[in-house]
Amino acid sequence: MGGHRHVNWRTVCRPLAYGGLGIRDLERTGLALRLRWLWLSRTDADRAWQGLDLQFSPEERGLFHASTLMLVGDGLTALFWEDRWLHGQSIRELAPLLYLCIPKNRRKVRTVAEGIAGNAWARDIRGVVGLQEIGQYLRTWQLVARINLSSEPDKLIWKWTANGIYSARSCYRATFHGSLTCHSWQLIWKGWAPPKVKFFHWLADLDRCWTAARLARRGLPHHTRCLLCDQEPETIQHLLISCSFARQAWHETLSWLHLPVPLPMHDASIQDWWSRARDATPPPLRKTLRSVALLVPWMIWKHRNACVFDHIPPSLNELLDRIQDEVRCWARAGDKGLRVALPPTWDVH
Template structure:
């Protein structure tokens, strides 16, 4: 708030003291001001005869007195003019508020992630996208998460029986999963590498996309969602139904589901399905 005549700016609430408010600069003194007075006292009223000092109520300690003296020094340097008060937006170079600048300000300090492009922009049933959203946040009930919560869990991955089960292991590192990735990509003739030490599924997809021709990238995107989803379901069958892991059964399930997705509207899969699986 740039002060002019002081009739619009609030003494205790607005940021008119070198871009800061009295509440930010003197929080303990600010707590001594009644709420109704904070919301009504303007700068012009407060500076008139130092009326702001009479807003203070209660017993003041050393910290409150110190902040009172600091505020006294600051307000003595303020001179009112005939110009109106002006509210300046710090999120625009012009200082004029816009809805766009407000929206962009909500992302200040946030980190960018490209995972949303794979999860929410690809064609897939909503339940598959929801699963990947949870998996990306490590919120699936894999053995490691069950262990962190003190719940009963299998000591090793049920698909390979070689390593502890984490969401990363299940999707990328498990020998069962890696073989499934290899056979699926070979079946669709997508020249993308299988997962290999990437930190996350999203990192693998981003890397594999660069090695995939433009015409096949939508198919890769669909497969990047389909295979982990069916891996999770196959894993759940082993956990809850005592099913035995079967790579042949699993790969056939991938082929059937890919055909169903293509018929339902996945444009990328229509392009790469082998002739014997052509969708009409």
């Protein structure tokens, strides 16, 4: 597939909370659906394909192993060497060196009931056994000796759902387990704003907007200074927060909407400023603050683009007029936060 991408496709396919756009990743979806076969092969003996030698990759088996627990009852279906049945862990986790001494064909068929009967599991051990293996063997012996089987059937538990039953959705989400949460996703995606504004903030948060600094990194033509303040090189942080022209726009907009919050710090992100300012904002105005945090950077970016492509001189008054017009449009379109903050004389219905 040709072309140049703004953002890596794997990043795009991550959930919103993890910094992506929530587009379905087909590779992960396929993995989740294949695990359904593994689940049904262990929980539904009436399937027509039961007994077939289904082939699964190490990645699929590893994810299934990490996602399941076995509650032992009669021990007739729980696998002694493979399943996580000893206090939520498997022999592989508790005694990895001892596990390697077990032939592969025995690992997949030895049930807990068979293994416990007459300590048959000990006779599965093959090969050279060293001191470490003996230590793990003794520990395993102590744990197994405390297990008492019952008349209830074994129950396989899926960790990622409340009812313990597999679902493709929960499996898909589990593939992102351990990922770092994007710190700005709630500001971008939970507030009211047109999709193009949210998309702009998503790109800005990833530093994928075509500022002069990004153009310079690509060896493309660019202006050496910020077109709005003519003082410093243009980065996305400078343009939206640190630029003296932008800070005037922030100050005037916050004053006009009577939001009792300080200006963003020069070295802070919009997300950090919004998080701190939200706690100091009266509850009725918190939705207003969120909308302002999305709208003002968007309007600064549009004004900057007009200076670049239409060659108009930067004008604070023109920018503030456009911000006020956009505030009215957002309020009319359904932004309740801005509707609360607008003067009563402004008819937005």
